[in-house]
Amino acid sequence: MSADTEIDQLVTRALAGERGALARVLSFVDGGGAPARAVAAAVHTRGDGAWIVGITGAPGAGKSTLTDRLVAHLRADGTRVAVLAVDPTSPFSGGAILGDRVRMQGHATDDGVFIRSLATRGHLGGLSAAVPAAARVLAAAGYPWVLIETVGVGQVEVEIAGHADTTVVVLNPGWGDAVQAAKAGLLEIADVFVVNKADRPGTRDTVREIEGMLELSPARSGWRPAIVETVATDGSGVEDLWSVIASHRAHLEGTGAADERRRVRAADELRAVVFETLAADVARRCSGPEFAALAGRVAARDLDPYAAAAELLGERT
Amino acid sequence: MSADTEIDQLVTRALAGERGALARVLSFVDGGGAPARAVAAAVHTRGDGAWIVGITGAPGAGKSTLTDRLVAHLRADGTRVAVLAVDPTSPFSGGAILGDRVRMQGHATDDGVFIRSLATRGHLGGLSAAVPAAARVLAAAGYPWVLIETVGVGQVEVEIAGHADTTVVVLNPGWGDAVQAAKAGLLEIADVFVVNKADRPGTRDTVREIEGMLELSPARSGWRPAIVETVATDGSGVEDLWSVIASHRAHLEGTGAADERRRVRAADELRAVVFETLAADVARRCSGPEFAALAGRVAARDLDPYAAAAELLGERT
Numbered sequence: 001m002s003a004d005t006e007i008d009q010l011v012t013r014a015l016a017g018e019r020g021a022l023a024r025v026l027s028f029v030d031g032g033g034a035p036a037r038a039v040a041a042a043v044h045t046r047g048d049g050a051w052i053v054g055i056t057g058a059p060g061a062g063k064s065t066l067t068d069r070l071v072a073h074l075r076a077d078g079t080r081v082a083v084l085a086v087d088p089t090s091p092f093s094g095g096a097i098l099g100d101r102v103r104m105q106g107h108a109t110d111d112g113v114f115i116r117s118l119a120t121r122g123h124l125g126g127l128s129a130a131v132p133a134a135a136r137v138l139a140a141a142g143y144p145w146v147l148i149e150t151v152g153v154g155q156v157e158v159e160i161a162g163h164a165d166t167t168v169v170v171l172n173p174g175w176g177d178a179v180q181a182a183k184a185g186l187l188e189i190a191d192v193f194v195v196n197k198a199d200r201p202g203t204r205d206t207v208r209e210i211e212g213m214l215e216l217s218p219a220r221s222g223w224r225p226a227i228v229e230t231v232a233t234d235g236s237g238v239e240d241l242w243s244v245i246a247s248h249r250a251h252l253e254g255t256g257a258a259d260e261r262r263r264v265r266a267a268d269e270l271r272a273v274v275f276e277t278l279a280a281d282v283a284r285r286c287s288g289p290e291f292a293a294l295a296g297r298v299a300a301r302d303l304d305p306y307a308a309a310a311e312l313l314g315e316r317t
Numbered sequence: 318m319s320a321d322t323e324i325d326q327l328v329t330r331a332l333a334g335e336r337g338a339l340a341r342v343l344s345f346v347d348g349g350g351a352p353a354r355a356v357a358a359a360v361h362t363r364g365d366g367a368w369i370v371g372i373t374g375a376p377g378a379g380k381s382t383l384t385d386r387l388v389a390h391l392r393a394d395g396t397r398v399a400v401l402a403v404d405p406t407s408p409f410s411g412g413a414i415l416g417d418r419v420r421m422q423g424h425a426t427d428d429g430v431f432i433r434s435l436a437t438r439g440h441l442g443g444l445s446a447a448v449p450a451a452a453r454v455l456a457a458a459g460y461p462w463v464l465i466e467t468v469g470v471g472q473v474e475v476e477i478a479g480h481a482d483t484t485v486v487v488l489n490p491g492w493g494d495a496v497q498a499a500k501a502g503l504l505e506i507a508d509v510f511v512v513n514k515a516d517r518p519g520t521r522d523t524v525r526e527i528e529g530m531l532e533l534s535p536a537r538s539g540w541r542p543a544i545v546e547t548v549a550t551d552g553s554g555v556e557d558l559w560s561v562i563a564s565h566r567a568h569l570e571g572t573g574a575a576d577e578r579r580r581v582r583a584a585d586e587l588r589a590v591v592f593e594t595l596a597a598d599v600a601r602r603c604s605g606p607e608f609a610a611l612a613g614r615v616a617a618r619d620l621d622p623y624a625a626a627a628e629l630l631g632e633r634t
Contacts, residue, residue, distance in 0.1 A: 037623040044621035129622070259616075266622070267612035271603045273626040278595045286588045295584035299576075304361035305446070305583070306354040309590040 004038045011042040015141050019114065022141055026116050029133045032276065040133055043140040050139030051249055054164030056150045056157055056186070061170040062196040065232035066241075067149045071113055073242050074145060082114040082143035084134055086160055087151040114143060128272035131160050132265055153184045162189035163265045165258060166248045168241075170194045171210070173202035187217055190225050191248050194241060198229035221257035223248060285312055324355040332363070332458050336431065339458055343433050346450045349593065357450055360457040367456030368566055371481030373467045373474055373503070378487040379513040382549035383558075384466045388430055390559050391462060399431040399460035401451055403477060404468040431460060445589035448477050449582060470501045479506030480582045482575060483565045485558070487511045488527070490519035504534055507542050508565050511558060515546035538574035540565060602629055 007028065013021035028035035053070075055063050067083060074081045118130055135146045148164055150157035161167050162185075169190040193210050195203055210227050219225075226244045230237030252258040285291065294308040303311070324345065330338035345352035370387075372380050384400060391398045435447055452463045465481055467474035478484050479502075486507040510527050512520055527544050543561045547554030569575040602608060611625040620628070 037621075040621040040623050044615075045618050048618065133622070263613060263616040266616035267603075267609070269622045270608070270612050270615050270625050270629075271599070273622040274603055274629060275596075275599050277626050277630060278599055279592075282588070282592050282595055286584075286591055291587070292584070295587050296580060298361075298587050299580040299583035301362050301365065304354075304357040305450070305586045305590040306357050308587050309594050312587075312591060313594060 003034070007035060007038040008042050011039060011137075014137070015043075015046070017111075017142070019111070022114065022137070023116065025137055026118075026134055029137060030118055030130055032130070033280075036130075036133065039137065043137050046136075046140035048139070050135070050144055050146050051166070052135050052146045052148060052164045053245060054148045054150070054161030054167045054189075055170065056153055056161035056167070056189075057170030057194075058172075059152050061172050062232045063149050063170050066170060066194065066196060066230065066238070067147055069232055069235055069238040070147060070242060072235075073238055075110060075112055078112065079145065080112040080143050081145045081147065082138040082141075083116070083147045083149060084131065084138070085115070085117045085149050085151070086131055086157065087117065114138065114141075128156070128159065129269055129276055132163070132269045153186065155185075158185045158189060159268075163261075163268055165252065165261060166191050166245050168192045168194055168245070170196050171206060172197045173200045173206045187213055188220075191220070191223060192241070192244050193225055193227045194230050194237075195227065196230045196232050198237065199231045203229060221252060221260070222255055223251050223257075320351070321355045324352055325359050328356060328359040328454075331454070332360070334428075334459070336428070339431065339454070340433065342454055343435075343451055346454060347435055347447055349447070350597075353447075353450065356454065360454050363453075363457035365456070367452070367461050367463050368483070369452050369463045369465060369481045370562060371465045371467070371478030371484040371506075372487065373470055373478035373484070373506075374487030374511075374513075375489075376469050378489050379547075379549045380466050380468075380487050383487060383511065383513060383547065383555070384464055386547075386549050386552055386555040387464060387559060389552075390555055392427060392429055395429065396462065397429040397460050398462045398464065399455040399458075400433070400464045400466060401448065401455070402432070402434045402466050402468070403448055403474065404434065431455065431458070445473070445476065446586055446593055449480070449586045470503065472502075475502045475506060476585075480578075480585055482569065482578060483508050483562050485509045485511055485562070487513050488523060489514045490517045490523045504530055505537075508537070508540060509558070509561050510542055510544045511547050511554075512544065513547045513549050515554065516548045520546060538569060538577070539572055540568050540574075 007025075010021050010028075011025055014025045025039055028039050030036075055067055057063050064085075071081050071083065116134070118134055131148060135148065138146050148160065150161050161169075167189045169186045169192070171193060173195060195206050195210070207227055207229070214225055226248075228237055228241045228244055230241055232238070249258075252261065291312065294303065294312055297303040298305050298308050324342075327338050327345075328342055331342045342356055345356050347353075372384055374380050381402075388398050388400065433451070435451055448465060452465065455463050465477065467478055478486075484506045486503045486509070488510060490512060512523050512527070524544055524546070531542055543565075545554055545558045545561055547558055549555070566575075569578065608629065611620065611629055614620040615622050615625050
């Protein structure tokens with residue numbers, strides 16, 4: 001049996017509801033290369049209906065607890081939901097992620113919830129390709145909602161969250177002023193602002209700061225970002241948050257902006273896959289005797305590095 | 318006059334000793350693209366004799382002050398020296414670099430000293446290509462010593478410092494234990510350890526920790542790394558440090574290991590240039606109507622992203 005056939009069969013089992021098979025398929029997506037390609041080929045025509053909610057914000061803002069609450073809210077009426085926890089810096093914060101996952105094991109016995117962490121695969125562009133691919137697998141497996149939770153507000157995480165259908169930015173009272181949030185690029189991507197830990201002092205000030213900066217910025221897809229106050233630890237405001245997310249979905253679907261977002265996301269994913277393909281090509285070309293000979297000529301000052309690179313890539317430029 | 322001819326003439330003036338021309342040539346190197354290629358072609362046969370000293374360590378360890386002292390030591394007997402301050406994260410630490418440079422203006426009126434900061438050019442692999450290229454320009458301009466000072470101990474900086482002819486790792490008393498230094502990859506690259514601020518408590522412990530970890534690690538190029546105690550602020554130990562650097566140079570030149578290091582550096586530089594070339598290629602291919610059409614087909618689920626990438630790169634894979 002060829003590797004591709006094996007993956008096809010695994011995908012079939014995953015889409016039929018086998019959780020172990022689904023976990024393995026997502027590992028293939030996370031690992032990149034030929035298996036990730038085979039998975040993409042097997043699922044790309046399926047699961048068009050899922051809505052992707054990106055949840056981002058500074059570490060400690062309460063994103064995981066909030067995600068947990070949203071999951072519980074969806075499960076209360078039986079809606080299936082998947083969570084992707086994305087951590088591009090996982091070698092350094094692996095412990096935190098692990099702790100979150102342990103906490104979320106409250107849903108472990110619930111077949112309607114699927115939780116999975118994605119780490120970087122150690123090469124640039126990895127997450128930008130892996131996250132939408134993983135989301136598509138979960139959509140194809142019948143999860144109508146996919147929540148993508150990022151660990152921090154690094155450039156990659158902001159980009160990933162910004163390409164969701166609905167992007168939720170989680171702040172805290174006093175977390176930071178408008179300048180700080182704008183600097184991190186959060187203003188441009190937020191469809192919904194959450195001021196979490198809203199039982200703390202400074203909540204009104206933070207809401208006003210956000211309102212102030214929203215007044216200065218153009219609406220995105222004809223939608224003026226909403227601001228919701230929550231206390232994730234006791235569940236206050238989570239129902240409001242959910243109804244705002246649902247309204248945003250209705251707005252985007254009604255105006256056709258949802259399709260435009262998906263086109264942007266597809267272009268971004270394609271760019272990431274092109275980059276990965278070429279990066280693999282670099283690794284392959286920068287090994288072996290031809291490369292060693294050219295590097296030797298550079299060291300001997302017989303060729304400059306650009307001329308050597310042109311020779312190495314000769315048939316391709 | 319073509320752009321290349323213009324750059325050739327600028328290079329000629331730079332190599333003849335015009336400092337303004339040299340600064341402009343280095344800006345071309347830093348900027349990448351066709352001008353950087355033209356500079357590489359113009360200088361690659363020259364300046365074989367320079368020795369590159371990489372100086373790395375945690376922020377605040379005293380690298381800049383130590384570099385300043387080494388410059389003064391070399392200038393005392395009239396030896397010409399160039400300094401490249403490398404900061405891959407300069408958007409965030411630009412202030413610190415600027416402060417250092419202002420301080421080093423103590424050498425501003427000295428024609429035998431040339432100081433230049435290199436920042437990232439905003440794309441991966443940039444510094445790995447730019448630093449050796451800039452060092453070659455400075456060597457060709459007649460600086461027999463080029464000191465490369467990195468701001469921190471990030472992966473890129475460690476890689477750059479590790480490809481010097483002599484790599485100096487600057488620690489402080491109590492800066493960290495063997496595990497910490499080993500984690501950062503400093504153990505593998507150090508030819509000389511400096512315990513700077515050696516007038517502070519804990520110096521002996523730190524020296525013993527380094528000795529302990531050196532006992533467990535193989536010698537590099539038949540050289541057992543030396544440990545030197547300095548107080549950069551008052552100049553103590555700087556003469557010792559310089560004599561260790563000179564011994565290391567004599568050792569590597571005597572054993573032929575210097576040539577091997579240069580071959581490794583050339584291979585690394587070639588890999589970085591190949592990467593840059595292909596990254597530019599990705600940017601070019603991921604724009605325009607063909608890309609937009611393929612991204613549209615991915616969004617419409619007519620093609621999966623890998624199949625679309627293969628089509629875009631069709632003639633090249």
